[in-house]
Amino acid sequence: MQTHSTKSLMVWLFGQLGPYKRQVSYAMLALIVGAVSWLVLGQGVKYVVDEGFVANNAQRLNQLVLAVIAIGVVGSCATYFRFYYMIWLGERVSADIRQNVYSHLLTLSPAFFATTRTGEVISRFTSDTTVLQSVVGMGLSMALRATITFVGALTLMMFTSHILTLYVLIAVPIVLLPIRIFGAKVRIFARNSQDRVADVGAYVDESLHEIQTVQAFTHEDIDKQRFFARIEDVMLAAHQRIKFRALMIACIMGISLCAITLVAWLGAKLVLSSDLTAGELTAFMFYAVMAGGSVATISEVIGEIQKAAGASERLMELLQTPSTIAVVDQPVQFSHKVKGDISLTDVSFSYSGTPDSTVLKQLNLHIKAGERIALVGPSGAGKSTLFQLLLRFYDTQQGVITIDSLAISQLALNQLRQQFALVSQESVIFAASVRDNIAYGRPDATQQDIESAAIAARADEFITELEQGYDTQLGERGVRLSGGQKQRIAIARAILADRPILLLDEATSALDAANEVKVKLALDELMHDKTTIIIAHRLSTVVNADRIVVMDKGQIIAIGKHQELMQSNLLYRELAELQLMN
Structure with missing residues (x-):
């Protein structure tokens, strides 16, 4: 000090x-x-x-x-x-x-x-x-x-x-x-x-x-x-x-x-x-x-x-506390609308910065623009860490991550993060109105845009029943909403933000069966022409993915479709039987 x-x-x-x-x-x-x-x-x-x-x-x-x-x-x-x-x-x-x-x-x-x-x-x-x-x-x-x-x-x-x-x-x-x-x-x-x-x-x-x-x-x-x-x-x-x-x-x-x-x-x-x-x-x-x-x-x-x-x-x-995220003096700019082509080359990362506690090891993965990727693996495999690195909440110790062939370390942080819409497993709700929560990623959105996003996320049906509708104050951390309602607000927020890359940490995990079907339809529409990376805990999410990436101990051990992996990868088969099919 x-x-x-x-x-x-x-x-x-x-x-x-x-x-x-x-x-x-x-x-x-x-x-x-x-x-x-x-x-x-x-x-x-x-x-x-x-x-x-x-x-x-x-x-x-x-x-x-x-x-x-x-x-x-x-x-x-x-x-x-x-x-x-x-x-x-x-x-x-x-x-x-x-x-x-x-x-x-x-x-x-x-x-x-x-x-x-x-x-x-x-x-x-x-x-x-x-x-x-x-x-x-x-x-x-x-x-x-x-x-x-x-x-x-x-x-x-x-x-x-x-x-x-x-x-x-x-x-x-x-x-x-x-x-x-x-x-x-x-x-x-x-x-x-x-x-x-x-x-x-x-x-x-x-x-x-x-x-x-x-x-x-x-x-x-x-x-x-x-x-x-x-x-x-x-x-x-x-x-x-x-x-x-x-x-x-x-x-x-x-x-x-x-x-x-x-x-x-x-x-x-x-x-x-x-x-x-x-x-x-x-x-x-x-x-x-x-x-x-x-x-x-x-x-x-x-x-x-x-x-x-x-x-x-x-x-x-x-x-005087410095940010651990290095910012370049003259960041590069996307010269076109971002397509969402993501590439990870020899990416290694440790939260403590020491090799003996490495979370990701020599990760290589190419995700095509518009592709849906499901990340599957046991707890501690590095799935959430991958989200953290894509958003540059942390920087890699080794390797390069690119979006549309531009290294994310050379981009301005604001421009980089404006390409992502994040829906986490524990939905974040602010102590503000329903309207402000949905428009969080796009503050200039009109009321019609907000309502359209809420309808697509199947949130409008319970919002209109609140005493003040979209003006209802949700309390600290959304204490007035159920888990499923919070998640639908968060999904509406991502829909309204309309960004080229979606990061979904099992966005339907807190929904009951009836609402899950409705929200999945909304998500399917949302994911159209967007690069989507999903941390998967349910079989229904996995089978709809273009590719499934199986991770274990910070490494990719298999990539393929559901049926292929059920036959070729023992870890995936065990996960599918113990977790994904529950």
């Missing part, structure tokens, strides 16, 4: 403000006006004491009080604009980071999601970006205001009393010492805390998505215990972060209070010796308190920045 310094992470984070220079300028202007207003207020207090109160001048006192009120109003208005723009910028930066991370995630291959839990990724989108939003929207504003206030207060203190300012400057390095000691530890424990929160999110995501299995196996009590254990891990990690942050703030506050008290005592002695007026001491202490408060604010923001550094690091890990 690549590590980043806090400085580089903050440069990246605040670099996100680049496109919003105008809003940043407004926020900075409001911040400066506000900070200057509160600094000028100290001078107003000095004159109120010396020229109004001590001089016993009621008229002058009234004038100065009105001036102080006017300064306060200006400062309050500036504070409004500062908060408005800075909080807006925090929200905007957070939204931009979420967009950038999501856009990048969509380019990553399934290999990344096979090893990274979805719940953890979601945690980075939510809790981590919320931390950054807080730092940019509030932390940055507070830190800048505190910095300006501290510098301004220190300058005015210098004009008021050189000797007292010298004492304050001696105390400043001591005040900053806890930041140096505890700041790095806060960042480390903040990162660890965010990781534990991500574990909780991942566990909740998994258990709630599979709630039927959880409840069916009465696993609730065990899941509660495991969830509670993860919550305690979060608390343990947070305890370390909170402890060091609290130590840092407490040390700073304690040192600051002692320093201010000591300076006030020295200042009082100067007033008694007539080296300083009461108004000057009042103004000086006003600025000293402001400077001390500024240091305390900066220390608190530094704690937030350390926490944000941990969150930024986790987000940058996602953004």
